Amino acid sequence: MFRILRGAGGERVFRVATLSALALLALFFIGIIVSLLAFTDWHTFLAALLSEEILFAIRLSLVTATVAAVISLLVAVPVAYAISRASFPGKDIVDSLLDLPIVISPVALGAALLVFFNTPLGGAIDDNFIRFVFAVPGIVLAQVTVISALAIRLLKSTFDGIDPRYEQVARTLGCSQPEAFFRVTLPLARDGLIASAILTWARAVGEFGATITLAGATALKTETLPVAIFLSLASADVEKAIAVIFVLVIIAVAALLAIRRIIGRRYQI
Amino acid sequence: MIEIKDLSLHLGDFHLADVNLSAADGEYFVILGPTGAGKTVLIECVAGLHRIRHGEIWMDHRDVTHCAPEERNVGYVPQDYVLFPFLSVVDNIAFGLKQAGLKNRDAREKVQKMAGLLGISHLLHRDPRSLSGGEKQRVALARALAPSPRILLLDEPLGALDLRTGRYLRLELRRVHRELGLTTVHITHDLMEALEMADRVAVIQNGHVEQVAGPEEMLFHPEGERVADFIGAPNILDCDSCRDLGQGIMEVACSGLKLTVPHEGHHKISKVAILPRHIYVSRTRPPGLSVNGFQGVITAIKPVNNTVRIWIDVGETNLMSEIPTYLFDEMELAVGQEVFLILRMRRIRVYESRS
Numbered sequence: 351m352f353r354i355l356r357g358a359g360g361e362r363v364f365r366v367a368t369l370s371a372l373a374l375l376a377l378f379f380i381g382i383i384v385s386l387l388a389f390t391d392w393h394t395f396l397a398a399l400l401s402e403e404i405l406f407a408i409r410l411s412l413v414t415a416t417v418a419a420v421i422s423l424l425v426a427v428p429v430a431y432a433i434s435r436a437s438f439p440g441k442d443i444v445d446s447l448l449d450l451p452i453v454i455s456p457v458a459l460g461a462a463l464l465v466f467f468n469t470p471l472g473g474a475i476d477d478n479f480i481r482f483v484f485a486v487p488g489i490v491l492a493q494v495t496v497i498s499a500l501a502i503r504l505l506k507s508t509f510d511g512i513d514p515r516y517e518q519v520a521r522t523l524g525c526s527q528p529e530a531f532f533r534v535t536l537p538l539a540r541d542g543l544i545a546s547a548i549l550t551w552a553r554a555v556g557e558f559g560a561t562i563t564l565a566g567a568t569a570l571k572t573e574t575l576p577v578a579i580f581l582s583l584a585s586a587d588v589e590k591a592i593a594v595i596f597v598l599v600i601i602a603v604a605a606l607l608a609i610r611r612i613i614g615r616r617y618q619i
Numbered sequence: 620m621i622e623i624k625d626l627s628l629h630l631g632d633f634h635l636a637d638v639n640l641s642a643a644d645g646e647y648f649v650i651l652g653p654t655g656a657g658k659t660v661l662i663e664c665v666a667g668l669h670r671i672r673h674g675e676i677w678m679d680h681r682d683v684t685h686c687a688p689e690e691r692n693v694g695y696v697p698q699d700y701v702l703f704p705f706l707s708v709v710d711n712i713a714f715g716l717k718q719a720g721l722k723n724r725d726a727r728e729k730v731q732k733m734a735g736l737l738g739i740s741h742l743l744h745r746d747p748r749s750l751s752g753g754e755k756q757r758v759a760l761a762r763a764l765a766p767s768p769r770i771l772l773l774d775e776p777l778g779a780l781d782l783r784t785g786r787y788l789r790l791e792l793r794r795v796h797r798e799l800g801l802t803t804v805h806i807t808h809d810l811m812e813a814l815e816m817a818d819r820v821a822v823i824q825n826g827h828v829e830q831v832a833g834p835e836e837m838l839f840h841p842e843g844e845r846v847a848d849f850i851g852a853p854n855i856l857d858c859d860s861c862r863d864l865g866q867g868i869m870e871v872a873c874s875g876l877k878l879t880v881p882h883e884g885h886h887k888i889s890k891v892a893i894l895p896r897h898i899y900v901s902r903t904r905p906p907g908l909s910v911n912g913f914q915g916v917i918t919a920i921k922p923v924n925n926t927v928r929i930w931i932d933v934g935e936t937n938l939m940s941e942i943p944t945y946l947f948d949e950m951e952l953a954v955g956q957e958v959f960l961i962l963r964m965r966r967i968r969v970y971e972s973r974s
Contacts, residue, residue, distance in 0.1 A: 515697055522693055
């Protein structure tokens with residue numbers, strides 16, 4: 351059936367078709383945002399934004415997401431490096447296993463964590479070490495669980511893109527293996543590290559499913575920004591929900607712009 | 620000094636089989652072989668980048684077979700140089716010095732010295748990504764030499780450079796080698812490069828060392844068919860008289876041909892050699908002034924792999940030329956035909972009489 355689309359005419363039809371799809375999707379997103387703007391006025395928006403509850407949610411989200419991003423990067427750097435460089439039997443299986451949190455629904459992950467803390471071991475940790483269930487550390491744990499797989503995936507592709515010969519040359523210049531890693535590989539991975547830090551952090555800010563399942567949705571206690579949207583809608587407070595949505599949109603846009611800038615100046619030699 | 624004893628290694632598609640080689644103190648040792656012969660793997664073994672299960676590597680009477688690269692004190696210049704893109708040229712050169720714990724002032728002094736030796740003092744504050752191939756090569760060399768290694772390993776150091784830069788750097792490499800007296804292992808697939816630079820050459824094919832010899836012996840007495848095939852049976856002509864034309868150029872009469880050759884020396888030229896692939900054949904008279912251009916008659920034609928060998932009667936001798944098959948097909952040559960040929964002046968090797 352594509353035979354009739356041969357030649358310059360077909361080229362034009364194809365270009366119009368793909369560009370229309372793009373325009374349609376862009377209009378869809380713009381429509382959503384415009385409808386949000388139409389629904390609220392500047393005054394109520396500001397009042398909702400500056401309410402104690404929302405300010406608390408912003409602060410809690412920023413703090414938990416930052417802690418979660420730092421923890422997951424600290425875990426993801428060695429893990430991603432190991433998967434990228436080492437070869438061991440069963441590597442493919444381990445590799446796929448690490449992708450599970452990306453494809454599994456976050457609610458399921460949160461529920462699994464909740465179940466874990468009801469086992470004797472989990473219960474002992476929760477009672478004697480740090481309280482996770484329905485508490486702020488639970489938010490961080492839920493976020494780490496969801497985003498560390500993402501961090502590993504992003505960092506693995508960063509390490510994959512770094513020629514191992516850089517490390518080899520560093521070693522002939524007197525570096526031990528760890529020294530070569532810190533003096534050469536990490537600096538080479540810098541852009542990838544920053545990009546994955548921003549992306550995982552933004553994903554942590556938006557995390558909802560695992561957070562609400564493990565840490566609950568207590569106003570002014572475990573209320574992150576997404577949880578605030580949920581609670582606002584549940585109490586039919588649409589203005590407040592819209593205010594939070596805009597905060598999340600602004601954070602997301604800022605994160606994406608930052609990543610664009612970083613990826614725009616990749617190392618090349 | 621380096622000794623490689625019975626080294627065997629399998630690594631993906633590459634393998635080395637019972638490699639035995641040794642390079643003496645201060646020797647410029649060239650490992651010559653076609654792409655995929657295992658040259659890079661071999662040099663990487665010496666650098667300590669592969670775990671060795673069979674065989675031994677000794678350096679200065681010390682067994683380093685199981686030593687990590689950082690314990691071997693080798694300078695390594697990989698193909699494509701692998702300069703650190705996040706460091707300036709000066710920091711690239713200082714990398715090994717800082718690792719060795721040199722104070723900033725001492726390191727700076729050493730970097731200046733290395734940069735002076737290699738003529739890159741004006742590049743020190745540049746970004747390595749902005750350098751040309753020849754400049755990168757010198758920076759990589761300076762970086763490898765700065766920590767004063769005992770041994771220098773060069774992986775196809777001139778391979779990625781254009782012909783003129785490569786030719787110039789050959790002389791530079793020899794000069795640096797002379798000044799530092801460093802045991803050097805240089806790998807290449809280019810026969811002329813090997814013959815021009817080496818104190819001794821090892822020919823390696825399919826992971827086997829086929830022959831180790833001085834460049835002249837390698838050229839005139841290749842051992843076995845595979846080496847002879849790879850070296851490609853040079854045309855060797857005896858010369859009767861020569862005349863100095865000045866500016867490093869000489870005119871020699873060899874087997875009835877008056878050849879112009881680059882040569883600076885006091886001795887008489889006894890022989891010249893030129894590889895078949897450096898003799899150009901044409902049906903029509905080449906335009907313009909042609910140095911070493913002659914006219915001859917084709918006596919035989921024989922296809923070999925992707926090339927065609929053509930024997931031509933010229934002067935009092937018979938020369939063999941080798942041209943790519945696609946060129947041969949375009950030219951429609953036949954036995955008995957009269958052709959024009961050019962012996963590329965810069966590719967003629969000259970041998971002085973010993974007396």
